[in-house]
Amino acid sequence: MKLYSTKNKNLIVDLKEAVLKSLAPDKGLYMPTDLPKLDDRFIENLSSFSFQEIAFQVCSALFKDTIAPNDLMEIITNSMTFPAPVVNIHDHISTLELFHGPSLAFKDFGARFMSQLMSYFNRNEKDLTILVATSGDTGGAVAAGFLKTPGIEVVILYPSGKVSDIQEKQLTALGNNITACEIDGNFDDCQRMVKEAFLDKELNQQYNLSSANSINIARLIPQSFYYFEALKQVKSKHVVVVVPSGNFGNLTAGLMAKQMGLPIKKFIAATNRNHVVPDYLDSGNYTPMESIQTIANAMDVGSPSNFTRMQEIYPDVDSMRNDILGMWFDDDQIRAKIKEVYKRHNYILDPHGAIGYLASEKYLKGNPNDHLIFLETAHPCKFIDEVEKAIETNVPVPSSIKDLMQKEKQAHALTSKYEDFKSWMLQKN
Numbered sequence: 001m002k003l004y005s006t007k008n009k010n011l012i013v014d015l016k017e018a019v020l021k022s023l024a025p026d027k028g029l030y031m032p033t034d035l036p037k038l039d040d041r042f043i044e045n046l047s048s049f050s051f052q053e054i055a056f057q058v059c060s061a062l063f064k065d066t067i068a069p070n071d072l073m074e075i076i077t078n079s080m081t082f083p084a085p086v087v088n089i090h091d092h093i094s095t096l097e098l099f100h101g102p103s104l105a106f107k108d109f110g111a112r113f114m115s116q117l118m119s120y121f122n123r124n125e126k127d128l129t130i131l132v133a134t135s136g137d138t139g140g141a142v143a144a145g146f147l148k149t150p151g152i153e154v155v156i157l158y159p160s161g162k163v164s165d166i167q168e169k170q171l172t173a174l175g176n177n178i179t180a181c182e183i184d185g186n187f188d189d190c191q192r193m194v195k196e197a198f199l200d201k202e203l204n205q206q207y208n209l210s211s212a213n214s215i216n217i218a219r220l221i222p223q224s225f226y227y228f229e230a231l232k233q234v235k236s237k238h239v240v241v242v243v244p245s246g247n248f249g250n251l252t253a254g255l256m257a258k259q260m261g262l263p264i265k266k267f268i269a270a271t272n273r274n275h276v277v278p279d280y281l282d283s284g285n286y287t288p289m290e291s292i293q294t295i296a297n298a299m300d301v302g303s304p305s306n307f308t309r310m311q312e313i314y315p316d317v318d319s320m321r322n323d324i325l326g327m328w329f330d331d332d333q334i335r336a337k338i339k340e341v342y343k344r345h346n347y348i349l350d351p352h353g354a355i356g357y358l359a360s361e362k363y364l365k366g367n368p369n370d371h372l373i374f375l376e377t378a379h380p381c382k383f384i385d386e387v388e389k390a391i392e393t394n395v396p397v398p399s400s401i402k403d404l405m406q407k408e409k410q411a412h413a414l415t416s417k418y419e420d421f422k423s424w425m426l427q428k429n
């Protein structure tokens with residue numbers, strides 16, 4: 001498998017380099033040079049394959065002979081450890097539940113797969129130390145994804161008192177190869193300290209430092225698997241997939257699946273009030289903005305990083321419009337829909353999924369014969385305050401989270417001075 005930089009088609013690397021470096025030297029994002037069409041018989045017979053077998057087929061086509069089949073099967077078995085069920089809400093609207101992983105959000109798929117690929121490609125080198133600054137959510141997915149991964153340790157910096165109780169436990173209670181530093185400062189301090197560490201000669205001598213960047217291609221690839229898994233579970237031949245989007249990684253993964261031959265009729269790029277991409281689809285002008293705060297806050301992105309990857313697949317707005325519709329909704333619409341869907345259909349949406357539902361309903365009005373699948377990107381208990389206010393009853397909390405809350409927090413308290421972090425790093429092993 002070869003990948004090129006979105007800033008320069010002639011800058012070509014292999015998968016190992018793309019996975020271990022995340023970003024191209026010219027700061028472009030890596031894209032596969034080829035998205036091969038899968039065998040028609042495979043696409044027509046998806047229902048005879050398990051989720052892991054689907055992942056293996058898609059991955060083998062993409063990777064070609066980069067990774068031996070046995071090793072690839074092991075990577076997939078170790079990373080695809082939770083299901084992606086389609087749940088029918090009513091008639092023509094279903095949801096693909098992507099929250100059955102350890103941090104209860106779809107990012108678990110990407111984090112877990114990336115950890116396995118990094119471990120595989122780094123197997124003959126000095127152990128990797130992944131440094132992560134987090135404001136809460138990504139850190140949890142990375143911690144769970146890298147837990148017990150051979151040859152990799154993770155050091156997470158998070159701002160003291162600025163993450164939720166569940167998030168803090170996800171960062172601090174796993175132990176093993178995951179270490180948390182509780183910084184007396186804010187998220188920007190954490191990020192500054194990590195940046196400084198990457199430039200620090202002394203630290204780089206002692207450690208083989210790396211990052212778990214959200215734009216790493218290894219996070220996108222497994223996200224394409226569950227689109228196949230989704231279509232396997234519905235009968236309709238006219239499937240439209242709604243993707244609640246922020247940085248548009250999830251949508252890009254879906255577009256890749258379509259390029260590989262998955263028959264998705266259309267995608268809907270659904271956002272909150274950060275509607276730069278729906279605006280682009282509307283007007284043809286792409287105008288990134290400062291982000292606006294909403295209750296679907298994992299999608300509060302004003303300048304989506306994966307837009308440049310979408311443009312690699314659709315170089316102009318007309319070609320993009322053929323396959324993608326844009327829609328956006330505000331907080332009041334989200335709250336009202338969470339309430340209504342619970343009352344009418346007894347299904348608890350989270351704020352991001354509610355945007356997916358809103359878009360599904362709106363599209364269905366004009367296209368009553370299509371079947372909508374919207375991605376439910378997080379478990380509603382992750383946004384418990386908003387959701388409980390809307391449905392006026394308790395949101396059930398999964399037992400895995402109850403177990404986690406019983407575990408003990410372990411974190412190294414540090415000031416926001418870089419030198420403090422550095423001396424702790426130098427003496428910790």
Ligand SMILES: *Cc1c(COP(=O)(O)O)cnc(C)c1O
Binds near residue numbers: 105107248250251299
């Ligand atoms: C990250 C995230 C999103 C946005 O996904 P993108 O791939 O960045 O578009 C949506 N919902 C939830 C719950 C998320 O955590």
